[in-house]
Amino acid sequence: MEGEALLSRFTVEVLVTPRPGLLDPQGKAIHHALASLGYDTIEDVRVGKAIYLDVAAGSPAEATERVEEACRKLLANPVTEDFRVTAAAGGTETAAGGVR
Amino acid sequence: MRVAVITFPGSNCDQDCYRSVEVAGGTPSYVWHRETSLGDADAVIVPGGFAHGDYLRPGAIARFSPIMDAVIAFGRDGGLVVGICNGFQVLCEAGMLPGALLRNRSLRFQSHDCHLRVERTGTPFTADYLRGQVLRMPLSHADGNYYADPETLAGLEAEGRVVFRYSDDRGDVTQPANPNGSLNNIAGIVNARGNILGMMPHPDRAFEAALGSVDGLPLFRSLVGANVAVGAGNTREVA
Numbered sequence: 443m444e445g446e447a448l449l450s451r452f453t454v455e456v457l458v459t460p461r462p463g464l465l466d467p468q469g470k471a472i473h474h475a476l477a478s479l480g481y482d483t484i485e486d487v488r489v490g491k492a493i494y495l496d497v498a499a500g501s502p503a504e505a506t507e508r509v510e511e512a513c514r515k516l517l518a519n520p521v522t523e524d525f526r527v528t529a530a531a532g533g534t535e536t537a538a539g540g541v542r
Numbered sequence: 543m544r545v546a547v548i549t550f551p552g553s554n555c556d557q558d559c560y561r562s563v564e565v566a567g568g569t570p571s572y573v574w575h576r577e578t579s580l581g582d583a584d585a586v587i588v589p590g591g592f593a594h595g596d597y598l599r600p601g602a603i604a605r606f607s608p609i610m611d612a613v614i615a616f617g618r619d620g621g622l623v624v625g626i627c628n629g630f631q632v633l634c635e636a637g638m639l640p641g642a643l644l645r646n647r648s649l650r651f652q653s654h655d656c657h658l659r660v661e662r663t664g665t666p667f668t669a670d671y672l673r674g675q676v677l678r679m680p681l682s683h684a685d686g687n688y689y690a691d692p693e694t695l696a697g698l699e700a701e702g703r704v705v706f707r708y709s710d711d712r713g714d715v716t717q718p719a720n721p722n723g724s725l726n727n728i729a730g731i732v733n734a735r736g737n738i739l740g741m742m743p744h745p746d747r748a749f750e751a752a753l754g755s756v757d758g759l760p761l762f763r764s765l766v767g768a769n770v771a772v773g774a775g776n777t778r779e780v781a
Contacts, residue, residue, distance in 0.1 A: 464689065465723065467649050516606070519599055519635070521642040522689060 450533025459490035550593035566762035590627030601631035630740035641690030647723025666768035670760035706730035
């Protein structure tokens with residue numbers, strides 16, 4: 443429709459990681475396993491999680507902003523986790539928001 | 543004393559909590575997580591289990607269940623709220639208690655009896671215990687490793703808000719007696735006002751002799767006997 447913003451679909455990657463200094467027992471266990479396989483130059487291991495979201499937005503910046511808000515609210519726990527949000531530069535057309 | 547027991551999809555200790563309240567002389571009722579009102583409840587229990595499958599983080603999704611707005615408002619108004627195990631995780635995620643429950647230091651699901659030392663008796667949840675009393679009750683969790691930043695932790699200690707600590711059977715707080723890596727062996731805490739309790743071990747699995755321990759019953763007796771209830775339908779003053 444005339445005047446309606448065109449939306450594209452962006453794939454947004456969220457990396458959630460344990461905050462520095464926080465005990466990460468999973469990372470520690472993996473570090474030990476790697477050391478026992480001879481990877482003695484790997485000095486530390488931290489384990490987080492990656493979350494991928496498909497977001498309809500007008501720009502990568504808008505998609506990133508939306509997802510950062512969701513991170514603060516739900517996707518990461520600010521007490522124990524940090525997060526990093528990256529939107530892929532090129533969006534693809536989406537049916538949402540009236541793309542013609 | 544009317545006690546609302548919240549049931550989420552995945553709760554599995556709601557019946558234990560219900561029965562504990564009954565045995566302690568209170569009047570329990572179930573409140574489904576899709577409800578938006580606690581009715582005339584004088585106190586609320588958020589029970590253990592795996593609400594919403596523990597997906598994302600334990601308690602993270604349950605914290606946004608429709609009933610939680612009412613639970614948060616109830617606690618803010620001074621109403622008595624107890625979170626046990628997964629319930630403790632939910633209360634932390636909801637910001638009703640400080641800190642977080644991380645994966646156990648062992649990376650294992652721990653399921654066994656533990657000993658707790660009672661650190662605080664002047665709460666609506668521990669009035670029927672003696673200070674320094676050693677309790678035995680089950681614990682059952684993968685994420686019970688209590689963490690708070692150094693400043694928060696110092697505040698909890700300075701304000702005497704650590705209610706239970708993991709100890710050995712003599713009441714000595716030692717690392718071997720710490721089942722999950724919790725900072726300062728913390729097993730249970732209250733909020734600054736003292737009307738919200740969170741704890742990982744299960745008093746609701748230790749309320750009659752057939753269960754192997756009755757050490758959890760005084761907690762429910764204290765709760766049921768507390769005269770500080772301030773519910774939505776209840777205007778009694780906080781003592």
